[in-house]
Amino acid sequence: MADSTPCSVHCAVEPALPVDEFQRVLVESGLGAIRPIDDRPRLQKMLDAADLVLVARRGGPDGEIVGVARAITDFSWCAYLSDLAVCGSAQGLGVGHALLDEARRQLGPQVSLVLLSVPEAVGFYERAGMAHVADAFWYRRTR
Numbered sequence: 829m830a831d832s833t834p835c836s837v838h839c840a841v842e843p844a845l846p847v848d849e850f851q852r853v854l855v856e857s858g859l860g861a862i863r864p865i866d867d868r869p870r871l872q873k874m875l876d877a878a879d880l881v882l883v884a885r886r887g888g889p890d891g892e893i894v895g896v897a898r899a900i901t902d903f904s905w906c907a908y909l910s911d912l913a914v915c916g917s918a919q920g921l922g923v924g925h926a927l928l929d930e931a932r933r934q935l936g937p938q939v940s941l942v943l944l945s946v947p948e949a950v951g952f953y954e955r956a957g958m959a960h961v962a963d964a965f966w967y968r969r970t971r
């Protein structure tokens with residue numbers, strides 16, 4: 829549940845995000861329900877192999893971590909936003925939007941940003957101006 833105080837959020841590239849913090853944000857955001865939160869080696873590999881790890885901290889660069897975005901990209905043509913998660917205590921305060929903005933800033937105008945949304949977040953991405961893609965295809969992971 830979000831509090832009502834204004835949120836000063838600081839977003840930055842943090843490739844060394846500790847796996848414990850990644851796991852905590854996934855759990856506290858609710859996204860942990862569909863991420864391998866009990867498999868730390870797999871979570872660590874998700875961080876290590878990511879091309880862009882963004883962290884949102886409340887109140888400034890040394891503040892509490894309240895959000896994470898993780899992308900796979902070549903920084904030249906395309907990027908896949910594999911995780912965007914904001915802790916429940918900070919949802920609705922602009923943190924998700926700030927992470928999305930920072931991801932676009934880091935990627936630049938030559939790079940398209942694609943993602944798979946959970947049904948509950950579709951309105952968020954629509955609000956952010958992202959376009960639905962009808963002709964997208966994927967193989968589901970099997971474990």
Ligand SMILES: CC(C)(COP(=O)(O)OP(=O)(O)OC[C@H]1O[C@@H](n2cnc3c(N)ncnc32)[C@H](O)[C@@H]1OP(=O)(O)O)[C@@H](O)C(=O)NCCC(=O)NCCS
Pocket residue numbers: 857858859912913914915918919920921922923924925926944945946948949950951952955956
């Ligand atoms: C979805 C999520 C990333 C949004 O982040 P957030 O910090 O709560 O969202 P923001 O405060 O930046 O919201 C930005 C705008 O989107 C709107 N919005 C936020 N969540 C929304 C939702 N689920 N549906 C519709 N609109 C939403 C806000 O009202 C706000 O609108 P405004 O610009 O008119 O004020 C966050 O709620 C979250 O982590 N949810 C659980 C995990 C999840 O679903 N992640 C996405 C996986 S695809």
